[in-house]
Amino acid sequence: MFKWFKKQLDKIGSPTLDWVQVEITTHCNGACIYCPHTLMKNRWTSKQMPIKLFHKLIPFLKYTDMVYLQGWGEPLLNNDIFEMIRICKDQGKCVGFTTNGMLLTEETIRKLVDLELDIIGISLAGTTATTHNRIRKGTDFNKLVSNLELLSKIKAERKTNVPAVHLAYLMLMSNFHELKEILTLAKKVGAKQIVISNLTLIIETKLFSEAIFNDTEEIDYYSSILKEIKDKAAIENIIFDYHGPGIDDASLRCRENILHACVINVEGEVVPCVLIDPVLCENREPGDSNPPCYIFKGQSFPIRGISFGNIRNESLTHIWNKKEYSGFREFFNPNITRSSKQILPETPQCCITCYKRLGA
Numbered sequence: 001m002f003k004w005f006k007k008q009l010d011k012i013g014s015p016t017l018d019w020v021q022v023e024i025t026t027h028c029n030g031a032c033i034y035c036p037h038t039l040m041k042n043r044w045t046s047k048q049m050p051i052k053l054f055h056k057l058i059p060f061l062k063y064t065d066m067v068y069l070q071g072w073g074e075p076l077l078n079n080d081i082f083e084m085i086r087i088c089k090d091q092g093k094c095v096g097f098t099t100n101g102m103l104l105t106e107e108t109i110r111k112l113v114d115l116e117l118d119i120i121g122i123s124l125a126g127t128t129a130t131t132h133n134r135i136r137k138g139t140d141f142n143k144l145v146s147n148l149e150l151l152s153k154i155k156a157e158r159k160t161n162v163p164a165v166h167l168a169y170l171m172l173m174s175n176f177h178e179l180k181e182i183l184t185l186a187k188k189v190g191a192k193q194i195v196i197s198n199l200t201l202i203i204e205t206k207l208f209s210e211a212i213f214n215d216t217e218e219i220d221y222y223s224s225i226l227k228e229i230k231d232k233a234a235i236e237n238i239i240f241d242y243h244g245p246g247i248d249d250a251s252l253r254c255r256e257n258i259l260h261a262c263v264i265n266v267e268g269e270v271v272p273c274v275l276i277d278p279v280l281c282e283n284r285e286p287g288d289s290n291p292p293c294y295i296f297k298g299q300s301f302p303i304r305g306i307s308f309g310n311i312r313n314e315s316l317t318h319i320w321n322k323k324e325y326s327g328f329r330e331f332f333n334p335n336i337t338r339s340s341k342q343i344l345p346e347t348p349q350c351c352i353t354c355y356k357r358l359g360a
């Protein structure tokens with residue numbers, strides 16, 4: 001009776017989510033030059049989400065359309081990924097993840113196609129082996145392309161369109177010029193969607209100049225090229241999405257979908273976005289003289305992790321409705337207007353120094 005009552009209570013105020021992002025691993029076989037995984041390797045603890053913890057999510061899958069198995073790590077390094085996909089697919093969910101593509105062996109591809117995975121995102125940082133391999137160290141562009149060609153072949157053999165291939169291109173000053181070849185690459189590997197992102201989590205000073213939005217004098221140039229590619233992509237029926245590339249200091253928007261999505265990290269913590277995932281602040285001793293920091297507008301700030309609760313011991317509905325979590329989301333509610341004087345004092349501390357808040 002108590003359980004039934006608890007279930008009914010849980011339905012009240014349950015979230016309606018576009019997706020839940022689940023960090024199923026923080027292990028990685030890559031060493032990308034900009035990634036916290038690489039830059040904080042001395043303090044990084046790689047973890048797997050156990051399938052038992054993933055099971056805790058099952059009652060909440062009804063609140064979401066989609067489950068995206070992604071965090072600070074390579075999802076294919078969690079051996080339970082196939083079981084996790086199966087669980088979500090059995091509940092009728094759309095399922096996806098983003099990979100560096102190095103573990104896409106024929107056996108893995110066949111399993112993913114059999115499971116009817118919906119989306120496979122492919123991380124890119126160039127359209128040539130020289131550039132991509134320099135930035136995304138530990139990965140290999142040519143191997144990636146041949147793995148994607150194999151995926152296309154297997155999909156054709158099975159007469160299926162899934163998983164749909166999405167290219168996720170990290171746009172930097174040193175690889176922007178290679179974007180002109182992105183449509184050719186997309187057509188070659190059968191990708192129907194391209195998502196371009198900015199470098200928003202800058203952990204080393206030398207990477208500051210890699211962020212396009214810091215090249216303020218040339219923003220119009222970058223915008224015009226991106227627009228040109230978007231127009232060409234539309235002709236090819238390819239979706240081409242990008243943010244920015246400039247930033248707006250008066251912006252009140254968060255580029256993440258925090259009003260209608262959440263992240264569940266590798267430990268089960270519920271977080272609005274991966275940029276404030278507590279895994280980024282782990283192994284931090286009190287009084288740590290060298291805490292993990294990121295660079296915002298040329299200055300260094302300690303990375304702040306946040307969690308509103310843990311699905312190990314609380315229901316997602318309960319966590320979602322906590323006063324602190326709804327207050328956090330409320331700040332980014334587009335229907336609330338604030339004067340420029342109110343913005344900074346009311347911005348959640350962990351978001352003040354986030355470029356995504358400024359539109360990047």
Ligand code: SF4
Pocket residue numbers: 028029030031032035036037038072073074100123136
């Ligand atoms: S593959 Fe992803 S998680 Fe791994 S180092 Fe590169 S960006 Fe980081």
Ligand code: SF4
Pocket residue numbers: 253254255256258272273274275276350351354355356357
């Ligand atoms: S403003 Fe930045 S840190 Fe804050 S929720 Fe949005 S993306 Fe995350």
